[in-house]
Amino acid sequence: AQKVTQAQTEISVVEKEDVTLDCVYETRDTTYYLFWYKQPPSGELVFLIRRNSFDEQNEISGRYSWNFQKSTSSFNFTITASQVVDSAVYFCALRNTGGFKTIFGAGTRLFVKA
Amino acid sequence: KAGVTQTPRYLIKTRGQQVTLSCSPISGHRSVSWYQQTPGQGLQFLFEYFSETQRNKGNFPGRFSGRQFSNSRSEMNVSTLELGDSALYLCASSSNLDTQYFGPGTRLTVL
Numbered sequence: 049a050q051k052v053t054q055a056q057t058e059i060s061v062v063e064k065e066d067v068t069l070d071c072v073y074e075t076r077d078t079t080y081y082l083f084w085y086k087q088p089p090s091g092e093l094v095f096l097i098r099r100n101s102f103d104e105q106n107e108i109s110g111r112y113s114w115n116f117q118k119s120t121s122s123f124n125f126t127i128t129a130s131q132v133v134d135s136a137v138y139f140c141a142l143r144n145t146g147g148f149k150t151i152f153g154a155g156t157r158l159f160v161k162a
Numbered sequence: 163k164a165g166v167t168q169t170p171r172y173l174i175k176t177r178g179q180q181v182t183l184s185c186s187p188i189s190g191h192r193s194v195s196w197y198q199q200t201p202g203q204g205l206q207f208l209f210e211y212f213s214e215t216q217r218n219k220g221n222f223p224g225r226f227s228g229r230q231f232s233n234s235r236s237e238m239n240v241s242t243l244e245l246g247d248s249a250l251y252l253c254a255s256s257s258n259l260d261t262q263y264f265g266p267g268t269r270l271t272v273l
Binding site: 151 | 193195197204205207210212217218220250252254260261262263264265266267269
């Protein structure tokens with residue numbers, strides 16, 4: 049069975065703080081994709097990153113960075129120097145190559161206060 | 163490229179009615195997936211279509227159905243609406259098993 053767990057329901061930080069959103073996944077497949085999406089109040093899910101199961105290289109994009117560790121089945125997302133515009137719900141997701149569907153975590157609501 | 167478009171954006175229906183939602187994928191994308199998002203259940207997979215064929219279906223009653231046309235546009239239909247069907251319905255398109263890009267959603271309210 050596939051599962052994505054985002055244990056943090058809500059996180060509140062003050063602007064300029066760093067924040068890490070946790071994601072733990074379960075799958076029996078050896079080949080799969082992991083994703084992070086951002087959902088601002090408008091409702092649209094915005095794609096942030098995709099990582100293939102065979103590529104454990106961490107990635108940095110501006111203030112965003114992702115840490116993928118297969119050994120612990122985790123794909124954590126860090127925002128450095130958070131800004132008010134980062135306030136949103138963030139979803140971690142898992143998609144295996146043969147299942148034709150994406151499993152989403154429950155999401156983490158991030159509040160960044162000025 | 164234009165993004166995924168969904169129509170209508172907002173819809174109010176009463177119990178027992180039926181509704182049809184439409185999704186136009188990104189040009190060139192042949193896979194369209196539908197998701198239901200509610201505060202209590204989160205994001206739940208409804209179904210996925212590729213080249214007019216349904217490849218996978220989530221755990222929803224038969225009142226929920228969908229289809230895909232030859233131009234990759236997709237529709238989903240919900241018959242005999244219930245109060246619990248009130249949700250944000252999100253459509254996503256991808257080239258195949260690649261990254262899914264989401265539309266703005268249709269917010270359905272059932273009274």
